[in-house]
Amino acid sequence: MSTKPNTPKGMRDFLPHEVIRRNHIMSVMKTQFERYGFLPIETPAMERRELLLGKYGDEGDRLVFKVLNSGEKVKKADLEALKNGELSRFGNSLSDKAMRYDLTVPFARFVVQHQNELSFPFKRYQMQSVWRADRPQHGRFQEFTQCDADAIGSDSLLLELEYILMVDAIFGDLQLSGCTLRINHRKVLEAIAHRAGAGTETTRFFTILDKLDKVGWEEVKRLLLDAEYDIDIIDSIQRALADKSTADQLDALKQLLGSSDSDDDSLQDLGFLFSNLGHLSSTTVVFDWTLARGLDYYTGSIFEISAPEQVSVGSIGAGGRYDDLTGVFGMKDMSGIGISFGLDRIELVLSELDLFPPALHTSIDVMVVNFSTELITVLFPYISELRKQGKRVFVYPSAAKLKKQLGLANQLQIPHALIMGESEWKAQSCTLKDLRTGEQSTIPLYGLMQYSWD
Amino acid sequence: MSTKPNTPKGMRDFLPHEVIRRNHIMSVMKTQFERYGFLPIETPAMERRELLLGKYGDEGDRLVFKVLNSGEKVKKADLEALKNGELSRFGNSLSDKAMRYDLTVPFARFVVQHQNELSFPFKRYQMQSVWRADRPQHGRFQEFTQCDADAIGSDSLLLELEYILMVDAIFGDLQLSGCTLRINHRKVLEAIAHRAGAGTETTRFFTILDKLDKVGWEEVKRLLLDAEYDIDIIDSIQRALADKSTADQLDALKQLLGSSDSDDDSLQDLGFLFSNLGHLSSTTVVFDWTLARGLDYYTGSIFEISAPEQVSVGSIGAGGRYDDLTGVFGMKDMSGIGISFGLDRIELVLSELDLFPPALHTSIDVMVVNFSTELITVLFPYISELRKQGKRVFVYPSAAKLKKQLGLANQLQIPHALIMGESEWKAQSCTLKDLRTGEQSTIPLYGLMQYSWD
Structure with missing residues (x-):
């Protein structure tokens, strides 16, 4: 194509x-x-075609989508109706069902x-x-x-x-x-x-x-x-x-x-x-x-x-x-x-009228930055725990450049990024960044589940 | 019909x-x-018909519902194909769209x-x-x-x-x-x-x-x-x-x-x-x-x-x-x-496996019994308040017999009935009946919003 x-x-x-x-x-x-x-x-x-047709006036009837019969049934095509220009009757002969x-x-x-x-x-x-x-x-x-x-x-x-x-x-x-x-x-x-x-x-x-x-x-x-x-x-x-x-x-x-x-x-x-x-x-x-x-x-x-x-x-x-x-x-x-x-x-x-609440852009709460498969794997129990607590977590699937990962978070308007590199892992902590304000907090890993963020 | x-x-x-x-x-x-x-x-x-056909194998193609073209377009019917028994090609000539x-x-x-x-x-x-x-x-x-x-x-x-x-x-x-x-x-x-x-x-x-x-x-x-x-x-x-x-x-x-x-x-x-x-x-x-x-x-x-x-x-x-x-x-x-x-x-x-939670029978919390339009009308501010607090309220629309009204509540598996007749209105109270256990509580109207019921 x-x-x-x-x-x-x-x-x-x-x-x-x-x-x-x-x-x-x-x-x-x-x-x-x-x-x-x-x-x-x-x-x-x-619905069955005959149930819908005749219920909405002539104008309505013309606007009903008919569904073509399958297989052998199309052989019942009313060619006489086609020849006489009775297109609706021709269509009916090919269709038992119609869209609501x-x-x-x-x-x-x-x-x-x-x-x-x-x-x-x-x-x-x-x-x-x-x-x-x-x-x-x-x-x-x-x-x-x-x-x-x-x-x-x-x-x-x-x-x-x-x-x-x-x-x-x-x-x-x-x-x-x-x-x-x-x-x-x-x-x-x-x-x-x-x-x-x-x-x-x-x-x-x-x-x-x-x-x-x-x-x-x-x-x-x-x-x-x-x-x-x-x-x-x-x-x-x-x-x-x-x-x-x-x-x-x-x-x-x-x-x-x-x-x-x-x-x-x-x-x-x-x-x-x-x-x-x-x-x-x-x-x-x-x-x-x-x-x-x-x-x-x-x-x-x-x-x-x-x-x-x-x-x-x-x-x-x-x-x-x-x-x-x-x-x-x-x-x-x-x-x-x-x-x-x-x-x-x-x-x-x-x-x-611009009346939608601003939070309706995305349904994701936090993006977890991926520095390596190894680091993400050790972080997984924490990620699972966050999810169990109801947080909606996007784990960046590969260790792409930080800029690229945060770029995606910005495009998707994800409000937070969770960042844990080698040094943070050694210190058993992670960084939570508010992507709307740029503010960063360092949180000990054991405190991640208790940390309150909106 | x-x-x-x-x-x-x-x-x-x-x-x-x-x-x-x-x-x-x-x-x-x-x-x-x-x-x-x-x-x-x-x-x-x-979807456009040609987008779907050919993607699911021959068997799949036969199972795709085609939508009949509207109006004049059915004149493009490929009658040659019909005559030759090429039913699928005949169907295609009558259909630009197909169901997902x-x-x-x-x-x-x-x-x-x-x-x-x-x-x-x-x-x-x-x-x-x-x-x-x-x-x-x-x-x-x-x-x-x-x-x-x-x-x-x-x-x-x-x-x-x-x-x-x-x-x-x-x-x-x-x-x-x-x-x-x-x-x-x-x-x-x-x-x-x-x-x-x-x-x-x-x-x-x-x-x-x-x-x-x-x-x-x-x-x-x-x-x-x-x-x-x-x-x-x-x-x-x-x-x-x-x-x-x-x-x-x-x-x-x-x-x-x-x-x-x-x-x-x-x-x-x-x-x-x-x-x-x-x-x-x-x-x-x-x-x-x-x-x-x-x-x-x-x-x-x-x-x-x-x-x-x-x-x-x-x-x-x-x-x-x-x-x-x-x-x-x-x-x-x-x-x-x-x-x-x-x-x-x-x-x-x-x-x-009978694994659905039992509360999934209905989405209604309470049926308000109707003794007369007049009584229901004075009760309406309270009903509105209950709804504002999140309660899902079925008001029986007419003053039918009590047995009939409670019968409907039972059929719909509504857990509570709110009952207020003349005498209750005079006493500015109402009766809340748990239809699962049969227990009844008399509540002063002013306390209805604070009453805790599950």
């Missing part, structure tokens, strides 16, 4: 300092997920498949890669990691409340302040859609509203007008809610929508949430009637989290309540609520 | 207690990998691609899934997790020594005693092959020897005889080494092979390792001249770890030294050594 090998387009390697940073974020999430009573599960990278597109549909499948092994309400978290054959761009990759927490088998509003508290706790632990969690309710949106002239067909209304982030309010109004919605109603709602506290907004909406609409409970639910939030440390929670969240399966509360304004990566997490996620697999009446954090985008945000 | 959905054949879901067990194993490995100075990296699940088959070839690619961002010697660990289109059977899956540690850019024997110590430390932490690490050297094997009549073509000799585990010694001898090797030499070696200490075995081999062979250093190297091992806590290290390790790229020391004899899962880890792993990608003279642990098999072994 003459050309330099590289990763497939849109897929990335992670260097040590990047993995350490990503693990830091996942560790914070894992800690909080568990404090909120979620249990970990994992599902395979691949998100963690929600696999979770629904998991719940149905293992319903007799699970106890409900069931709260699970899952942090795994997903794959989408999407055009790569800033903050968008073909392989990325989602961190999901879902609670299924209960329609209690306490779950919504706990989700908001958990979001705040996660961003607090990440030192990321200034995030905004926008919250809305599908039933409120439906009531508004009805008032604006939509019949039972509200999906179109949601789809247009969902473009707000990308195209702006004027364009959304134009699209709603084109779709023959009553734009005056929408304008009057927008005006009536302007510059009001959340409680007043909810009251105003109640007045506007009237008590005959079925949204009554949902406004009350939102009111319950806002009045019970208490003090949040790092997240602002706002009611936003324009939040739509495109996905069909949401039926209740919906929410979306944006990074601080100075970083333009869009949503870093989102979720909502669904009443019938497992219905498509034949298991009815399982209300649930889920949230999904985008690890890769949170990583981008923390990087751009 | 009328049938119950399930995972693809050979691929598995992991329930919470299984993930917790797997995470326990990976956490032990991560801790020891880091104590031995390895840094974490990650590579994508997919192991973590070694991706690591070689990683080193070459990032050579200017890395400092050598470079020690990396990597714990990720790999995929093989293999026939599923006991302990063999189509998706499984490898935990690899490689050190590249040094041929120092200290690395071999550290690997053995690290293997011992890992199994020690897992409470798994009775593992055997068998070690050999490719150059010793080559010398034996030469003596037995092989020319420069030693691969065939290794391949036959590699079947020893599966077919037994008599069958291997027959195969060697069929291949016209000098079976008397092999018999005499076998006899000369029987019932000897490792040092004597190495001496005897030196005598048998004579000093003219190039294996001299390798016997000396093995001698160095055995004389410097010191006291190992849970692993037996033995010299085994019959260990061959099929993979072509090994050039120096090779080793394989077997589980205790009462569990029949075969190898749970293996590795060796390679002198030119990155050569195939145009980067010469990078000696390295690697080890790969099979997470799934280690999990099987620990399960069969």
Whole structure:
């Protein structure tokens, strides 16, 4: 192979300092997920093709990676479909499996498949890669990691409340302040859609509203007008809610929508949430009637989290309540609520805002300088003891020049070097050098284990 | 969908207690990998197809999962190849990417691609899934997790020594005693092959020897005889080494092979390792001249770890030294050594031997019983405080019957329940029940944070 090998387009390697940073974020999430009573599960990278297709809309279907059948099975290629230009059908004839597109549909499948092994309400978290054959761009990759927490088998509003508290706790632990969690309710949106002239067909209304982030309010109004919605109603709602506290907004909406609409409970639910939030440390929670969240399966509360304004990566997490996620697999009446954090985008945000703790560069505590195999060999019991005490020790494997060895320690940002040459060995001592400050201490070998260094 | 959905054949879901067990194993490995100075990296699940194919032999090539190209690209299907029954070539025309088959070839690619961002010697660990289109059977899956540690850019024997110590430390932490690490050297094997009549073509000799585990010694001898090797030499070696200490075995081999062979250093190297091992806590290290390790790229020391004899899962880890792993990608003279642990098999072994700590059933510390939304809401500041102090709290989301709520806690093996009904709230106290022993304590609410419970 003459050309330099590289990763497939849109897929990335992670260097040590990047993995350490990503693990830091996942560790914070894992800690909080568990404090909120979620249990970990994992599902395979691949699912049966027919389980995934048809669940994410046409656009989603096109982005699902299909896995080629092995061996003789490729003989089943539907050449007729190829000839007719039905490329998707041709692909399907060659593929029984597909790569996981998100963690929600696999979770629904998991719940149905293992319903007799699970106890409900069931709260699970899952942090795994997903794959989408999407055009790569800033903050968008073909392989990325989602961190999901879902609670299924209960329609209690306490779950919504706990989700908001958990979001705040996660961003607090990440030192990321200034995030905004926008919250809305599908039933409120439906009531508004009805008032604006939509019949039972509200999906179109949601789809247009969902473009707000990308195209702006004027364009959304134009699209709603084109779709023959009553734009005056929408304008009057927008005006009536302007510059009001959340409680007043909810009251105003109640007045506007009237008590005959079925949204009554949902406004009350939102009111319950806002009045019970208490003090949040790092997240602002706002009611936003324009939040739509495109996905069909949401039926209740919906929410979306944006990074601080100075970083333009869009949503870093989102979720909502669904009443019938497992219905498509034949298991009815399982209300649930889920949230999904985008690890890769949170990583981008923390990087751009320089919020990673400085110690996250390396996972090594000390480099042992190697003067000779003989000296290292006699030092080995001490090295083993340091490791047993939890120190992470890089032993330079050969007796290279001191400058080269310390150069590596510097490149890897290892904070300490342990130096023991012939003269130190004779004196039964060693030198511990702080590579950040240059300070050196001479320590008797017998005192090495008791020496306190950070 | 009328049938119950399930995972693809050979691929598995992991329930919470299984993930917790797997995470326990990976956490032990991560801790020891880091104590031995390895840094974490990650590579994508997919690689360019041509990077993987041709690296694992014909058998390996057939087991590589190929990913179907998206959209228009499937029009490039090589129908000629399909017609001629060249199924692999047909598959290749539809696929640019393939699923990672192991973590070694991706690591070689990683080193070459990032050579200017890395400092050598470079020690990396990597714990990720790999995929093989293999026939599923006991302990063999189509998706499984490898935990690899490689050190590249040094041929120092200290690395071999550290690997053995690290293997011992890992199994020690897992409470798994009775593992055997068998070690050999490719150059010793080559010398034996030469003596037995092989020319420069030693691969065939290794391949036959590699079947020893599966077919037994008599069958291997027959195969060697069929291949016209000098079976008397092999018999005499076998006899000369029987019932000897490792040092004597190495001496005897030196005598048998004579000093003219190039294996001299390798016997000396093995001698160095055995004389410097010191006291190992849970692993037996033995010299085994019959260990061959099929993979072509090994050039120096090779080793394989077997589980205790009462569990029949075969190898749970293996590795060796390679002198030119990155050569195939145009980067010469990078000696390295690697080890790969099979997470799934280690999990099987620990399960069969019942060696997982009992606390690994759940990650939840306490279930808060829900008597009413109102009571839970006033309790929330206390719940938040418990969580801030690190307790993992499952709040039952609705006011179901007490029996049902405690039933869930029992099913999830949650050790404690926090109970606060109307009367307790009036008395500003709560009841903490140990669900394992049935013991109950009444605690004043203000004392809840200070209460010590395990």
